[in-house]
Amino acid sequence: MESTTYPLFRTGRRIAGTAAAVLLAIGIFLVPLFVTNQFWLNALIMANLTAAFVATWDFLAGPVGQLSGGQALFLGGAGYVAALAGLAGVNPWLGMLLGLVFAAIAGLVAGLLSLRVSGPFLILATLALAEIAHESVLAIGFLSEQGYAIGGEGGIPLLQILPRSAEGFFTTAYFLSALLLVGLVAGLYLMARSRLGLQLRAAGRDILSAEAAGINTTLYRLLGFAVAAGAAGLVGVFWGQYVGRVTPSLLALQFSFSAMVLAVIGGRGSIIGPAMVAYLSTAVFSWLWVDPHYQQLVYALALLVLIRLRSL
Amino acid sequence: MLVFVQALVSGLSQGAIYAVVASGLALILGNLKVVNLAHGSFFTLGAYLTYTLYTTWGWSPLYSWLPVGGVVFFVALLAYRLVIGPLRHRRTTVAVATLGLGMLMESIFIIIWSPLHYYLRTTLPVIRVGGVRINLQEAYVGLIALLLMGLLFVFLKTRSGRALRFAAHDAEVAETVGIDVGRLHMLTFGGAGALAAVAGSLMAPLLTIHSTMGRMPMVIGLAVVIVGGMGNIHGALVAGLALGIISSLVGFYLSPALVYILSLAIIVIALALRPTGLYGALLRRDR
Numbered sequence: 233m234e235s236t237t238y239p240l241f242r243t244g245r246r247i248a249g250t251a252a253a254v255l256l257a258i259g260i261f262l263v264p265l266f267v268t269n270q271f272w273l274n275a276l277i278m279a280n281l282t283a284a285f286v287a288t289w290d291f292l293a294g295p296v297g298q299l300s301g302g303q304a305l306f307l308g309g310a311g312y313v314a315a316l317a318g319l320a321g322v323n324p325w326l327g328m329l330l331g332l333v334f335a336a337i338a339g340l341v342a343g344l345l346s347l348r349v350s351g352p353f354l355i356l357a358t359l360a361l362a363e364i365a366h367e368s369v370l371a372i373g374f375l376s377e378q379g380y381a382i383g384g385e386g387g388i389p390l391l392q393i394l395p396r397s398a399e400g401f402f403t404t405a406y407f408l409s410a411l412l413l414v415g416l417v418a419g420l421y422l423m424a425r426s427r428l429g430l431q432l433r434a435a436g437r438d439i440l441s442a443e444a445a446g447i448n449t450t451l452y453r454l455l456g457f458a459v460a461a462g463a464a465g466l467v468g469v470f471w472g473q474y475v476g477r478v479t480p481s482l483l484a485l486q487f488s489f490s491a492m493v494l495a496v497i498g499g500r501g502s503i504i505g506p507a508m509v510a511y512l513s514t515a516v517f518s519w520l521w522v523d524p525h526y527q528q529l530v531y532a533l534a535l536l537v538l539i540r541l542r543s544l
Numbered sequence: 545m546l547v548f549v550q551a552l553v554s555g556l557s558q559g560a561i562y563a564v565v566a567s568g569l570a571l572i573l574g575n576l577k578v579v580n581l582a583h584g585s586f587f588t589l590g591a592y593l594t595y596t597l598y599t600t601w602g603w604s605p606l607y608s609w610l611p612v613g614g615v616v617f618f619v620a621l622l623a624y625r626l627v628i629g630p631l632r633h634r635r636t637t638v639a640v641a642t643l644g645l646g647m648l649m650e651s652i653f654i655i656i657w658s659p660l661h662y663y664l665r666t667t668l669p670v671i672r673v674g675g676v677r678i679n680l681q682e683a684y685v686g687l688i689a690l691l692l693m694g695l696l697f698v699f700l701k702t703r704s705g706r707a708l709r710f711a712a713h714d715a716e717v718a719e720t721v722g723i724d725v726g727r728l729h730m731l732t733f734g735g736a737g738a739l740a741a742v743a744g745s746l747m748a749p750l751l752t753i754h755s756t757m758g759r760m761p762m763v764i765g766l767a768v769v770i771v772g773g774m775g776n777i778h779g780a781l782v783a784g785l786a787l788g789i790i791s792s793l794v795g796f797y798l799s800p801a802l803v804y805i806l807s808l809a810i811i812v813i814a815l816a817l818r819p820t821g822l823y824g825a826l827l828r829r830d831r
Contacts, residue, residue, distance in 0.1 A: 536648065
């Protein structure tokens with residue numbers, strides 16, 4: 233797919249584009265000045281996190297050039313590892329780090345797979361990996377000594393560094409999530425546009441030419457996966473910390489699928505576009521109180537229509 | 545020991561159904577060179593339609609698989625015309641499209657039939673034959689499935705069937721000898737959808753009917769296809785029966801959840817270890 237447009241090619245457009253992006257970023261941070269209602273802050277925090285998640289998928293799809301059908305694995309997996317670490321008595325900060333490490337490793341595994349398997353089969357393989365994780369956490373559950381149900385459908389609770397009952401929880405969480413979103417999107421975008429990004433794209437798209445140019449495609453491919461997965465893991469551990477619980481829905485196919493759809497709608501590869509689309513659609517769906525089933529319907533329809541109208 | 549025999553018998557019947565599901569996938573993979581991630585949703589559609597036909601008009605699930613198969617054939621044709629056909633030269637895009645189609649169908653199911661899980665009564669009893677309990681409904685389902693596989697094999701020997709196999713092997717040359725490959729692809733997709741729906745229809749009384757019920761059969765079908773040799777229908781039957789027996793034993797002695805996970809693991813491992821081969825070479829050069 234070569235319709236990736238990095239929209240900042242000419243200097244004038246570059247300045248305008250950068251200005252717009254900076255304004256948008258500032259705007260996101262200013263939201264709590266206008267919104268104090270907890271429900272809305274929560275909805276927007278979710279929007280931030282979802283947008284960050286979608287950006288990681290898009291980084292993988294665009295610069296690295298690989299489509300992942302199981303991005304939720306990195307997000308939910310990291311969350312679960314952090315939660316499990318917490319259950320084992322590990323410090324929550326360390327737990328988050330462990331979650332990140334897990335995500336990066338899982339990313340490497342997916343990256344290794346991508347060297348063997350391409351296109352539709354990679355989508356299938358990553359999807360299968362995510363489903364394995366999903367089914368595993370669904371199936372494994374037990375009662376703790378205090379009689380709480382842990383695992384299975386209800387998920388696992390996390391020890392929150394900042395407890396929900398704390399003063400200004402939502403506002404703080406919002407700032408942190410906004411920071412995560414802006415930081416991640418900016419980081420991924422800049423990485424994509426840098427020389428590293430160029431090498432990643434080469435390794436992803438045309439292995440032969442890249443190797444001929446002296447690029448160690450295996451290394452870059454794996455690096456790209458590790459970055460995308462690690463970023464998703466970062467969102468995942470944050471998500472767990474915010475909600476206070478990780479549930480199997482964080483590993484669900486619906487989640488991976490929506491990331492794919494939103495990225496395609498937003499313009500696969502441009503990272504900022506998908507993040508915006510994800511943010512807007514999550515916020516709008518929250519605002520309209522749309523049933524998740526209808527959400528999926530809309531996403532699937534939008535995907536099919538868009539695919540028909542233009543190439544992926 | 546008796547329990548083992550029971551699981552074995554049950555496994556053969558389940559295996560026959562897996563073979564039917566896998567055949568549909570194999571046909572699509574062999575001809576359209578694409579993984580149909582909407583296959584499970586066609587299975588589910590078959591089950592839902594069977595349920596509705598029973599509750600609304602009292603049509604017995606023993607026979608309603610026939611009309612259900614017919615209807616879903618046309619639904620699949622329509623889906624192909626609208627979604628897949630125009631894209632069929634871009635394999636990755638098609639895979640995403642089939643995923644989208646599958647998810648779309650799942651959400652439509654919930655909207656039409658509500659998120660409730662449905663149960664359909666079985667019409668045939670469970671009998672005892674010399675100490676072994678045989679579920680006649682299951683046996684019936686297995687027999688019909690084997691019959692369908694037999695019909696499929698016969699079909700593959702006919703003129704049209706050979707055209708199909710020719711087009712699967714080399715679509716370009718098939719075009720030059722006058723085979724309308726585009727139409728063939730459309731009919732293949734329709735046929736595969738119908739097969740999945742028939743399988744779903746037959747299994748409806750034996751399973752809980754809900755919107756994502758088709759995922760597991762599809763995953764198992766994919767595992768069967770990969771193990772049996774991508775696109776190979778005979779392999780699909782053998783691997784299907786084998787996997788049916790294995791999954792029945794695993795499900796009985798260990799845990800049902802493990803069956804799904806096992807199939808998923810087979811898919812990942814098989815893809816990682818043997819992506820090359822006749823189809824692998826074609827697939828590597830992916831857009």
